[in-house]
Amino acid sequence: MTITTATTTPATGAAGAASAAQKQTAVDFNLFLKLLTTQMQNQDPLKPMDSTAYTQQLAQFTQVQQTVKQTSTLDEILSQLSTQNMVQASGFIGKTGQFDSAVSGLSADRPAQWSYTGAAPFDSLTATITDAGGRQVSSGSLAADQKGSYTWDGTLANGEKAPAGSYTLSLKATTSSGSTVPVAITTSGRVDEVIGSGGAVTLGVNGAQIPMSKLLKLGG
Numbered sequence: 001m002t003i004t005t006a007t008t009t010p011a012t013g014a015a016g017a018a019s020a021a022q023k024q025t026a027v028d029f030n031l032f033l034k035l036l037t038t039q040m041q042n043q044d045p046l047k048p049m050d051s052t053a054y055t056q057q058l059a060q061f062t063q064v065q066q067t068v069k070q071t072s073t074l075d076e077i078l079s080q081l082s083t084q085n086m087v088q089a090s091g092f093i094g095k096t097g098q099f100d101s102a103v104s105g106l107s108a109d110r111p112a113q114w115s116y117t118g119a120a121p122f123d124s125l126t127a128t129i130t131d132a133g134g135r136q137v138s139s140g141s142l143a144a145d146q147k148g149s150y151t152w153d154g155t156l157a158n159g160e161k162a163p164a165g166s167y168t169l170s171l172k173a174t175t176s177s178g179s180t181v182p183v184a185i186t187t188s189g190r191v192d193e194v195i196g197s198g199g200a201v202t203l204g205v206n207g208a209q210i211p212m213s214k215l216l217k218l219g220g
Contacts, residue, residue, distance in 0.1 A: 089194045089201055089212055096190050097205065098217040104152075104187040105206030107164045111153040112206070114169045115186050118146040122173035122181040132166045144173075166208040186216060 104112035112129075122144055129138040129152060137156060142148070150169065154162040173181040193204035194212075201212045 089203065092191045092203060092215075092218060093194065094190065096188060096219045097203065097215050098186055098188045098219075099205070099210050099214040100216050101187050101210050101214045102170065102185040103166050103168050103208055103210065105165070105189055105204075105208030106152070106154050106162060106167055107207050110189070110206050111151050112167050112169075113149070113151050113188050115149045115188065116147070116171055117184050118173050119182040119184070121146050121175075123176045124174050125183075126172045128170045128172070130168050130170070131162070137162055137167070142171075164207050 098115070102114070104114055106112040118125075125142045125144050127138075127140055127142050127150060128136060130136050138152065142150060152167070152169075154164075156162055169185055169187075171183045171185060173183050175181060187205075187208075187210075189206040189208070191203050191205055192207075195202045195204060195209065202209045203212055203215070
């Protein structure tokens with residue numbers, strides 16, 4: 001399989017908004033100065049405006065300017081951190097990772113894989129798989145082991161194969177008395193690509209996009 005190299009997308013969202021706000025603030029400040037000058041020129045000479053009022057207006061507008069500049073600076077720092085994270089994450093390509101996620105990728109040559117651990121022993125375990133649109137595509141009973149793994153090759157009930165994509169596993173574990181037992185689910189797969197967008201870094205794992213923050217373990 002061809003491994004896609006690390007990629008990134010242009011800065012958008014908060015960074016673009018901050019830049020636009022900074023430009024607009026500069027325009028508004030020039031207009032503000034013109035209005036303030038006009039106000040001073042046309043004030044009633046018998047009842048001149050207190051100089052402290054001018055100072056307060058200037059201070060308030062300057063505070064707005066500083067806030068916008070600080071936001072822009074923070075966006076630049078986040079962008080740099082995102083780039084650093086991408087450089088670090090590029091070393092993950094080709095390695096197998098385990099993730100704190102119930103979402104797994106299914107491709108033509110690799111199945112979706114999950115592991116699970118029950119919070120306590122249980123007597124029955126039902127698995128349900130849904131696609132990216134939330135539609136159920138597969139379901140069935142699994143061995144009532146408190147800890148185990150599940151691999152799905154995409155085979156549907158009618159014998160056809162599900163298309164490549166992201167699929168979510170949900171597990172319902174119950175005891176003989178009918179009580180529900182919480183089950184923690186993780187997924188694993190080979191990292192194929194690294195994607196940076198909006199200050200966040202995600203890893204492409206067998207076609208599924210998983211946040212790098214979900215990474216639990218990385219193997220060879």
